[in-house]
Amino acid sequence: MESRTLEVRTGHAPAIVDLTPEVVAFCHGRGDGLCHVFVPHATAGLAIIEVGAGSERDLWTAVDGLLPRDDRWVHRHGSLGHGADHLLPAFVAPSLSVPVDDGVPALGTWQSIVLVDPNRDNPVRRVRLSFLAG
Amino acid sequence: MESRTLEVRTGHAPAIVDLTPEVVAFCHGRGDGLCHVFVPHATAGLAIIEVGAGSERDLWTAVDGLLPRDDRWVHRHGSLGHGADHLLPAFVAPSLSVPVDDGVPALGTWQSIVLVDPNRDNPVRRVRLSFLAG
Amino acid sequence: MESRTLEVRTGHAPAIVDLTPEVVAFCHGRGDGLCHVFVPHATAGLAIIEVGAGSERDLWTAVDGLLPRDDRWVHRHGSLGHGADHLLPAFVAPSLSVPVDDGVPALGTWQSIVLVDPNRDNPVRRVRLSFLAG
Numbered sequence: 001m002e003s004r005t006l007e008v009r010t011g012h013a014p015a016i017v018d019l020t021p022e023v024v025a026f027c028h029g030r031g032d033g034l035c036h037v038f039v040p041h042a043t044a045g046l047a048i049i050e051v052g053a054g055s056e057r058d059l060w061t062a063v064d065g066l067l068p069r070d071d072r073w074v075h076r077h078g079s080l081g082h083g084a085d086h087l088l089p090a091f092v093a094p095s096l097s098v099p100v101d102d103g104v105p106a107l108g109t110w111q112s113i114v115l116v117d118p119n120r121d122n123p124v125r126r127v128r129l130s131f132l133a134g
Numbered sequence: 135m136e137s138r139t140l141e142v143r144t145g146h147a148p149a150i151v152d153l154t155p156e157v158v159a160f161c162h163g164r165g166d167g168l169c170h171v172f173v174p175h176a177t178a179g180l181a182i183i184e185v186g187a188g189s190e191r192d193l194w195t196a197v198d199g200l201l202p203r204d205d206r207w208v209h210r211h212g213s214l215g216h217g218a219d220h221l222l223p224a225f226v227a228p229s230l231s232v233p234v235d236d237g238v239p240a241l242g243t244w245q246s247i248v249l250v251d252p253n254r255d256n257p258v259r260r261v262r263l264s265f266l267a268g
Numbered sequence: 269m270e271s272r273t274l275e276v277r278t279g280h281a282p283a284i285v286d287l288t289p290e291v292v293a294f295c296h297g298r299g300d301g302l303c304h305v306f307v308p309h310a311t312a313g314l315a316i317i318e319v320g321a322g323s324e325r326d327l328w329t330a331v332d333g334l335l336p337r338d339d340r341w342v343h344r345h346g347s348l349g350h351g352a353d354h355l356l357p358a359f360v361a362p363s364l365s366v367p368v369d370d371g372v373p374a375l376g377t378w379q380s381i382v383l384v385d386p387n388r389d390n391p392v393r394r395v396r397l398s399f400l401a402g
Contacts, residue, residue, distance in 0.1 A: 001300045001402020003367065032135045034170060034266060036302060038367055040376030042318040047224040050176040054208030055220045062201055062221050067330055074322030086323045087330050090315040090384070095364045096229045099137065099172055099264045106262060108174030116224070128374060130367045132302060132402055134135020134266055166269045168304060168400060181358040184310040188342030189354045196335055196355050230363045233271065233306055233398045240396060242308030250358070268269020268400055 002030065006127040010117045016056040017115040019046075019127060020107070026129045027100045033134040035105055036097040037113060039127055043085035044117040045092030046127075050110040063118060066091065078121045085118045092116050100131070136164065140261040144251045150190040151249045153180075153261060154241070160263045161234045167268040169239055170231040171247060173261055177219040178251040179226030180261075184244040197252060200225065212255045219253045226250050234265070270298065274395040278385045284324040285383040287314075287395060288375070294397045295368045301402040303373055304365040305381060307395055311353040312385040313360030314395075318378040331386060334359065346389045353386045360384050368399070 004026050008017050019037070027035050037046055049055050063084075073083025098113070099106040107113070117125055138160050142151050153171070161169050171180055183189050197218075207217025232247070233240040241247070251259055272294050276285050287305070295303050305314055317323050331352075341351025366381070367374040375381070385393055 001302070001367070003300075003369075034135070034264065036365060036367065038365075038374070040374060040379065042316075042376060042378035048176075048228050049224055050209070050220055053220075054210070054217065058207045058209050058217050058221055059224055061206065062224070066200060066334060072329065073326045075318070075326050076322070083322065083326050086318055086321075087326055090317055090327055090330070090360055092224055093227065093361065093364060094316050094379075095366060096227060097170060097172075097231065097365065098229060099135070099170065099262055101137075106172070106174060108176060110176035111174060111228075128367055130302065130402065132266060132400060134264065166271075168269070168398065182310075182362050183358055184343070184354055187354075188344070188351065192341045192343050192351050192355055193358055195340065196358070200334060226358055227361065230361060231304060231306075231365065232363060233269070233304065233396055235271075240306070240308060242310060244310035245308065245362075266400060268398065 002131045004129045008115055008125045008127055010125050011123050012120050014060055014118045018051050018112050019115055020112045023105055023113050027103050027105050029103045030131050031103060033100050034097045034132045035100050036130040039094040041125055043119040044125055045089045045094050046096050047092055047114050047116050048111050049114060051112045088118055136265045138263045142249055142259045142261055144259050145257050146254050148194055148252045152185050152246050153249055154246045157239055157247050161237050161239050163237050164265050165237060167234050168231045168266045169234050170264040173228040175259055177253040178249060178259055179223045179228050180230050181226055181248050181250050182245050183248060185246045222252055270399045272397045276383055276393045276395055278393050279391050280388050282328055282386045286319050286380050287383055288380045291373055291381050295371050295373050297371050298399050299371060301368050302365045302400045303368050304398040307362040309393055311387040312393060313357045313362050314364050315360055315382050315384050316379050317382060319380045356386055
């Protein structure tokens with residue numbers, strides 16, 4: 001299994017980072033198979049959405065509705081509402097996979113693979129890419 | 135890696151379409167491995183739920199609560215509330231996989247693999263099936 | 269493909285059960301690859317979260333907000349609000365996978381793989397582990 005670990009700078013604000021170029025580069029030349037993406041952090045997830053048309057901001061609106069950043073959470077440390085960050089991966093999971101045809105991820109036209117990181121306290125994240133030959 | 139692309143007619147209303155018969159047919163005769171299901175669209179997802187007992191309607195109730203179809207979304211074009219459709223895949227992801235034993239998906243008795251398509255504007259969808267031999 | 273089926277006692281209350289020790293034991297000695305985890309039940313899901321710091325209770329708070337346990341659901345049998353249990357897997361999916369390096373799941377420090385079972389009516393659950401060599 002071929003693997004690569006990306007280091008992603010997410011800064012000190014909630015961040016949605018497009019990983020598609022890195023995934024495309026990683027798959028290049030590898031033939032047919034599955035590209036598996038994994039985030040080894042407990043307060044971030046992965047999604048496949050359209051980017052650049054407003055859905056990034058909309059996603060935070062939806063996440064804030066589902067997981068309000070207030071003092072309701074038992075798990076509390078760091079910023080107010082950080083307990084919400086710990087729930088994000090239950091709904092926006094940290095593992096996904098995409099078919100790859102002749103080294104090219106078979107994403108739809110409007111699909112981008114993004115890191116969803118609500119966490120204000122960890123400015124650098126890792127993302128693990130793995131290729132399973134089919 | 136063996137693959138097949140299904141074309142699914144979802145029409146002009148929100149649709150939950152049971153893909154289990156197609157997945158079963160695709161896996162038949164393939165031995166042990168994983169069946170990966172992927173939707174190459176930015177406004178649809180996949181779920182494994184029970185069908186035929188009301189959960190399809192209930193799922194729209196829950197989705198409408200999480201992602202109301204109104205003018206709150208930055209991403210707006212097409213029908214009112216279409217920005218919500220663009221968020222669905224962040225919560226109901228477009229990739230999943232199921233173990234396959236001797237050509238038979240190892241689904242539980244009440245599990246069906248369904249396409250979840252809230253989009254009123256795209257009447258035909260593709261679903262990609264891939265088999266990774268174990 | 270190597271597989272193992274766990275039997276997990278969840279009892280008659282909503283349960284979040286840490287499966288990490290079983291996943292670690294299953295992967296031990298298997299080299300590089302992907303560990304796939306699957307729940308063959310229609311009213312349970314899988315998540316990767318931190319355990320032991322309150323997020324288990326917080327997750328039920330969030331689930332109860334998204335899927336209230338009342339009589340709004342069309343799918344109804346068993347306990348009041350059981351229709352909500354049938355929607356959980358649409359949001360907390362029953363399939364996930366984790367990279368494995370030399371027999372060790374590449375989880376982050378604070379990540380645990382948990383079974384999320386809101387169902388009060390089924391005290392015993394199965395979880396299927398599969399290893400795909402890379």
